[in-house]
Amino acid sequence: xxxxxxxxxxQPHQISRVAQCLRDGGVIAYPTDTTYGIxxxxxxxxxxxxxxxxxxxxRIKPFxxxxxxxxxxxxxxxxxxxxxxxxxxxxxxxxxxVLNATRDVPDLLLTRQKTVGIRIPDNRICIDLVLALxxxxxxxxxxxxxxxxxxxxxxxxxxxxxxxxxxxxxxILMTDVSSVINLVNDVPELLRAGLGDVSWCTR
Numbered sequence: 256x257x258x259x260x261x262x263x264x265x266q267p268h269q270i271s272r273v274a275q276c277l278r279d280g281g282v283i284a285y286p287t288d289t290t291y292g293i294x295x296x297x298x299x300x301x302x303x304x305x306x307x308x309x310x311x312x313x314r315i316k317p318f319x320x321x322x323x324x325x326x327x328x329x330x331x332x333x334x335x336x337x338x339x340x341x342x343x344x345x346x347x348x349x350x351x352x353v354l355n356a357t358r359d360v361p362d363l364l365l366t367r368q369k370t371v372g373i374r375i376p377d378n379r380i381c382i383d384l385v386l387a388l389x390x391x392x393x394x395x396x397x398x399x400x401x402x403x404x405x406x407x408x409x410x411x412x413x414x415x416x417x418x419x420x421x422x423x424x425x426x427i428l429m430t431d432v433s434s435v436i437n438l439v440n441d442v443p444e445l446l447r448a449g450l451g452d453v454s455w456c457t458r
Contacts, residue, residue, distance in 0.1 A: 259424040274387035286425035287376040290404040294393035309418045312400045318393045319372030323385040337441040347377040349450035353437045404430040
């Protein structure tokens with residue numbers, strides 16, 4: 256089902272509707288500040304398994320997730336003083352930061368090194384959804400693994416059909432990805448170049 260939500264002024268009743276879907280175990284597609292993502296609550300184990308299956312993604316690749324603020328990031332990742340300065344400077348924005356995880360992160364989202372990837376997109380719909388839900392949501396590009404990201408909600412609906420409970424229509428978006436920065440050792444290391452200036456990272 257496609258659900259239009261205004262990208263700049265998300266309607267509270269629509270946000271509440273999607274948040275309830277997520278609480279009930281739903282999996283959704285939603286806009287970010289890069290392209291469309293697919294997600295569910297980070298505590299929805301069955302939903303996470305659904306996303307792996309629908310994307311055809313290898314299980315050895317954990318998903319990143321979206322927080323609503325830097326203070327919420329600190330609940331799920333160990334944020335040093337140095338890392339905090341980078342997060343405050345570049346978030347919200349098109350960056351995924353890899354950090355050491357806390358015990359609050361479900362095992363399905365941990366790498367072998369016990370790290371996690373965390374985003375705060377510069378997108379009002381994303382932030383309002385996480386706030387309404389009360390915890391982070393999974394983020395992974397809305398495409399089959401190995402294919403290009405998709406920026407059109409109608410294409411996403413046609414691709415995944417009833418595998419998704421809601422497809423939010425927040426307008427047509429670009430089809431780029433976030434830049435991934437490793438901050439585990441407090442030295443920003445570029446793992447993937449996407450949107451955003453990455454001249455401040457080591458390569």
